[in-house]
Amino acid sequence: MKIQDIARLANVSVATVSRVINNNDNVREETKERINRIIKENNYYPNIIARNLSKKENNTIGIIIPDIKNLYFASIMDGIVNEANRRNLNIILGCSNENFELQAKYIELFIEQRVKGVIIAVTQNSYDKIDFFDQTSSKIPLVLIDRKIDKQMPGVFFENFYSVYGVVEKFIKHGKKKIGFLAGPQTISTAKERLDGYKKALKDNGIKYDKKLVLYGDFTLESGYNLGKEILEREIDAIYISNNSMTLGFLKVLKELNINSENIKIATFEDNEIIRFIDEKIVSYNMPFSELAKKSIEILESLLKNDTSNTTVEINL
Amino acid sequence: MKIQDIARLANVSVATVSRVINNNDNVREETKERINRIIKENNYYPNIIARNLSKKENNTIGIIIPDIKNLYFASIMDGIVNEANRRNLNIILGCSNENFELQAKYIELFIEQRVKGVIIAVTQNSYDKIDFFDQTSSKIPLVLIDRKIDKQMPGVFFENFYSVYGVVEKFIKHGKKKIGFLAGPQTISTAKERLDGYKKALKDNGIKYDKKLVLYGDFTLESGYNLGKEILEREIDAIYISNNSMTLGFLKVLKELNINSENIKIATFEDNEIIRFIDEKIVSYNMPFSELAKKSIEILESLLKNDTSNTTVEINL
Numbered sequence: 001m002k003i004q005d006i007a008r009l010a011n012v013s014v015a016t017v018s019r020v021i022n023n024n025d026n027v028r029e030e031t032k033e034r035i036n037r038i039i040k041e042n043n044y045y046p047n048i049i050a051r052n053l054s055k056k057e058n059n060t061i062g063i064i065i066p067d068i069k070n071l072y073f074a075s076i077m078d079g080i081v082n083e084a085n086r087r088n089l090n091i092i093l094g095c096s097n098e099n100f101e102l103q104a105k106y107i108e109l110f111i112e113q114r115v116k117g118v119i120i121a122v123t124q125n126s127y128d129k130i131d132f133f134d135q136t137s138s139k140i141p142l143v144l145i146d147r148k149i150d151k152q153m154p155g156v157f158f159e160n161f162y163s164v165y166g167v168v169e170k171f172i173k174h175g176k177k178k179i180g181f182l183a184g185p186q187t188i189s190t191a192k193e194r195l196d197g198y199k200k201a202l203k204d205n206g207i208k209y210d211k212k213l214v215l216y217g218d219f220t221l222e223s224g225y226n227l228g229k230e231i232l233e234r235e236i237d238a239i240y241i242s243n244n245s246m247t248l249g250f251l252k253v254l255k256e257l258n259i260n261s262e263n264i265k266i267a268t269f270e271d272n273e274i275i276r277f278i279d280e281k282i283v284s285y286n287m288p289f290s291e292l293a294k295k296s297i298e299i300l301e302s303l304l305k306n307d308t309s310n311t312t313v314e315i316n317l
Numbered sequence: 318m319k320i321q322d323i324a325r326l327a328n329v330s331v332a333t334v335s336r337v338i339n340n341n342d343n344v345r346e347e348t349k350e351r352i353n354r355i356i357k358e359n360n361y362y363p364n365i366i367a368r369n370l371s372k373k374e375n376n377t378i379g380i381i382i383p384d385i386k387n388l389y390f391a392s393i394m395d396g397i398v399n400e401a402n403r404r405n406l407n408i409i410l411g412c413s414n415e416n417f418e419l420q421a422k423y424i425e426l427f428i429e430q431r432v433k434g435v436i437i438a439v440t441q442n443s444y445d446k447i448d449f450f451d452q453t454s455s456k457i458p459l460v461l462i463d464r465k466i467d468k469q470m471p472g473v474f475f476e477n478f479y480s481v482y483g484v485v486e487k488f489i490k491h492g493k494k495k496i497g498f499l500a501g502p503q504t505i506s507t508a509k510e511r512l513d514g515y516k517k518a519l520k521d522n523g524i525k526y527d528k529k530l531v532l533y534g535d536f537t538l539e540s541g542y543n544l545g546k547e548i549l550e551r552e553i554d555a556i557y558i559s560n561n562s563m564t565l566g567f568l569k570v571l572k573e574l575n576i577n578s579e580n581i582k583i584a585t586f587e588d589n590e591i592i593r594f595i596d597e598k599i600v601s602y603n604m605p606f607s608e609l610a611k612k613s614i615e616i617l618e619s620l621l622k623n624d625t626s627n628t629t630v631e632i633n634l
Contacts, residue, residue, distance in 0.1 A: 060426065069395050074386045081385070081412045085419065090426050093410035095398045102402065109377065109407050113430055221590060252594055273538060274591055277569055 001042050009042070010035045060090040061300060062110035064120040066098045070219075071272050072244055072287075073121065076146065079293030080119065087297065089116075098123045107136055117141035117300045122149060124187045141303040143311075145296050148189035154303060154311035156295045158287065160190050160269070163317045164197030164240060167267045167283055171238045172205045176265060179207075180236035181214045182227050182246050191219070194242050194269060217246050224249025232257065238265035244272055251278055285317040318359050326359070327352045377407040378617060379427035381437040383415045387536075388589050389561055389604075390438065393463065396610030397436065404614065406433075415440045424453055434458035434617045439466060441504045458620035460628075462613050465506035471620060471628035473612045475604070477507050477586070480634045481514030481557060484584045484600055488555045489522045493582060496524075497553035498531045499544050499563050508536070511559050511586060534563050541566025549574065555582035561589055568595055602634040 003021075007014045012031060019027050020035045027035075063080055065073045077093065084091045092115065094106030103123050110118050118140055126133075130151045136142055137153065144155030171179050181198045184191030195214070202209050215231055217223030224246030231239065232253060241247045247268040254261055267283035268275065275282055292315060299311045320338075324331045329348060336344050337352045344352075380397055382390045394410065401408045409432065411423030420440050427435050435457055443450075447468045453459055454470065461472030488496050498515045501508030512531070519526050532548055534540030541563030548556065549570060558564045564585040571578055584600035585592065592599055609632060616628045 068385070068398070069388070069391045071386070071388075074391055077412070078386050081414065085414075090422065091411065092426075092430075093412070094408065095394070095410075097398065097402075105407065109409075113409075248591065248594060255594075274565065277565060277572075278595065 006035065006038055006042065009038050059088065060092055060113070060115045061297070062092050062094065062106070062113075062115040062118040064094045064096055064103055064106050064110075064118065064122075066096050066103075066121055066123045068095045070243075070245060071274065072270055075272070075287070075289045076121065076292060079289040080296065083290065083293040083297050089297070096123050100125050100129070104132070107140075111140050115140070116304060117143065119143045119145055119296050119300060121146045124185050127187055127189060141300055143296050143300045143303070145292060146190060152312065154299050154308070156292050156299065156313045156315065158190070158292070159314050159316045160193035161197040161200075163269065163285060164194045165201045168198050168201035168240060169205055170283075171240075171265055171267070172201070172207060174265070176238040177207070178210075178213060178234070178236045178238070180231045180234065180239040182224060182231065182239065182241045182250065183214055183216045184219045184242040184246070186216070188219075190269075191242055194240075198240055217242075219243045219245055221245045221249040221252075225252050228253035232259070236264060239267070241266065241268045244268060244270055244275060247275055247282070248278075251275075287317070288315055291315055323352065323355055323359065326355050376405065377409055377430070377432045378614070379409050379411065379423070379430075379432040379435040381411045381413055381420055381423050381427075381435065381439075383413050383420075383438055383440045385412045387560075387562060388591065389587055392589070392604065392606045393438065393609060396606040397613065400607065400610040400614050406614070413440050417442050417446070421449070424457075428457050432457070433621060434460065436460045436462055436613050436617060438463045441502050444504055444506060458617055460613050460617045460620070462609060463507060469629065471616050471625070473609050473616065473630045473632065475507070475609070476631050476633045477510035478514040478517075480586065480602060481511045482518045485515050485518035485557060486522055487600075488557075488582055488584070489518070489524060491582070493555040494524070495527075495530060495551070495553045495555070497548045497551065497556040499541060499548065499556065499558040499567065500531055500533045501536045501559040501563070503533070505536075507586075508559055511557075515557055534559075536560050536562055538562045538566040538569075542569050545570035549576070553581060556584070558583065558585045561585060561587055561592060564592055564599070565595075568592075604634070605632055608632055 003014055003017050007017045010017065012035065016027060016031065017035055020032050061084065063077065065077055067073050081091055092110070094109070096103040096106060100123050107118060120142065122144065126149055128150050130149065133142065133149055133151065133153060142154065144153055146157060148155065148157060168179060181195065183195045186192050199209055213234060213236065215227040217227050224241065228250035241250055261279050261281060269285065271284040271286045275284065295313050302311055320331055320334050324334045327334065329352065333344055333348065334352055337349050378401065380394065382394055384390050398408055409427070411426070413420040413423060417440050424435060437459065439461065443466055445467050447466065450459065450466055450468065450470060459471065461470055463474060465472065465474060485496060498512065500512045503509050516526055530551060530553065532544040534544050541558065545567035558567055578596050578598060586602065588601040588603045592601065612630050616630070619628055
């Protein structure tokens with residue numbers, strides 16, 4: 001069924017049918033009703049790709065996140081969905097599963113679908129792929145969220161370095177001497193910045209860096225569990241754990257070994273209801289996910305207006 | 318920059334440029350390289366919407382889920398993303414936030430974008446919207462997952478009724494007499510079927526149904542917490558809780574009231590690593606999310622081949 005067929009059945013011109021489909025008022029009410037009835041009876045679905053093609057845009061933005069099963073990214077996503085609804089934007093999501101190739105595939109797909117722009121929390125191993133992101137942002141407005149790459153680009157990021165710095169400094173001021181650190185993959189900017197914050201806080205407060213107190217994981221519950229067992233043998237009196245999943249893994253070890261968390265001061269980057277529920281004494285931040293969502297969409301809209309000033313924001317926790 | 322401009326710069330016909338873009342081998346290697354270089358230098362991005370328009374399809378399927386922050390749906394989504402990757406399909410996701418209007422908007426959007434089909438876990442209040450789903454499935458292949466509507470439609474569902482029936486029957490055989498039930502919104506088929514399973518198990522095992530032992534929540538942590546406080550005043554010796562979030566809320570009450578979970582037998586529908594982590598004695602199912610994902614995509618592909626036999630599957634737990 002084509003628009004021509006509808007026009008023939010309604011005994012009007014193709015232009016008239018087109019006006020009705022596009023809610024143009026310049027058609028008599030009676031004719032409009034007749035055409036709409038015929039459209040409905042024939043299950044005609046207007047070829048809106050063609051309409052978008054002529055309009056050269058639609059009202060959709062693409063989002064790419066690396067791990068949908070992680071509550072941190074689910075919360076970011078939730079914030080963006082809600083903000084987009086408020087602004088009458090549609091969201092389409094790609095899940096990259098920390099896979100760079102899949103991420104590239106989703107970007108291509110979104111460009112093909114003519115989204116207005118893409119908001120992206122990049123996969124690990126994206127940090128030094130400057131060429132890729134240069135090329136991509138020449139094709140479509142791109143706003144990074146949460147994770148940076150090795151190049152100044154429009155984006156919204158949480159303040160990782162000073163958040164960790166502040167917590168570790170507090171630990172030291174409260175008399176903690178052996179502060180362990182469970183790090184994330186160092187190919188992710190957030191994991192790297194958190195570790196840097198830890199190192200600097202030790203240095204500025206006169207505590208020697210001990211590499212045996214720093215273990216490297218992959219942000220999963222399993223790695224938190226395995227590294228937890230290892231680090232607990234080193235008589236730490238406090239620990240900073242770089243993300244929520246590794247924190248859950250660490251808490252599992254404490255439970256299995258029947259260790260009271262009163263004896264080890266624990267901190268992690270982001271608050272969430274499950275961690276708080278398991279142990280409300282854990283030091284963490286109540287993350288401003290909705291602020292990140294709001295700013296990322298605002299930046300995208302600035303880019304669409306070719307306003308490239310103030311397009312990088314760091315949100316303090 | 319149009320395809321005509323590329324052709325002019327490369328001193329070839331538009332048809333030749335088109336062949337290169339579409340990876341058609343029928344072009345000399347030297348010419349192909351020259352054209353690709355010009356495309357790259359000029360940041361030309363082929364108008365793939367127009368290509369899709371002429372092909373009338375692309376390799377993308379749309380998914381709609383009601384709540385992205387719920388680990389149950391995140392796990393379903395994760396299964397579908399992985400299965401789609403295996404089959405070289407692209408996924409775009411809409412999050413309906415349990416909002417029927419938003420769900421309708423995403424379906425329209427996906428149709429506009431010419432996805433192959435839509436896999437959908439419907440929002441609450443979708444159960445009796447038969448006209449809406451009839452209309453939708455006349456426009457695009459539609460596969461329901463997890464939640465049913467009041468009409469036989471292609472879909473993949475978990476066995477809710479007998480799962481709950483089996484657990485409650487076991488409770489009774491183990492001597493439990495006052496079995497509480499925290500129900501979900503009865504406008505969702507899964508919540509309704511779980512409650513029906515509870516009622517039937519009581520009946521078949523000679524226990525009188527006591528409506529004071531059944532409380533109705535909305536599938537959130539908060540409602541599990543509030544209903545938990547209420548039901549614990551009724552001296553239950555076992556409880557079935559209809560979803561994961563309400564179970565977390567219930568466990569929070571136990572913790573606050575310092576009640577040992579040994580004294581109340583607890584069951585919930587789906588296993589997940591966080592619930593297992595908090596209390597491994599909770600009775601639950603290890604959900605076959607990947608089977609659901611696989612079957613839903615298989616059914617979608619059958620529909621695309623106009624094979625409508627065997628398109629409803631119930632997965633036993």
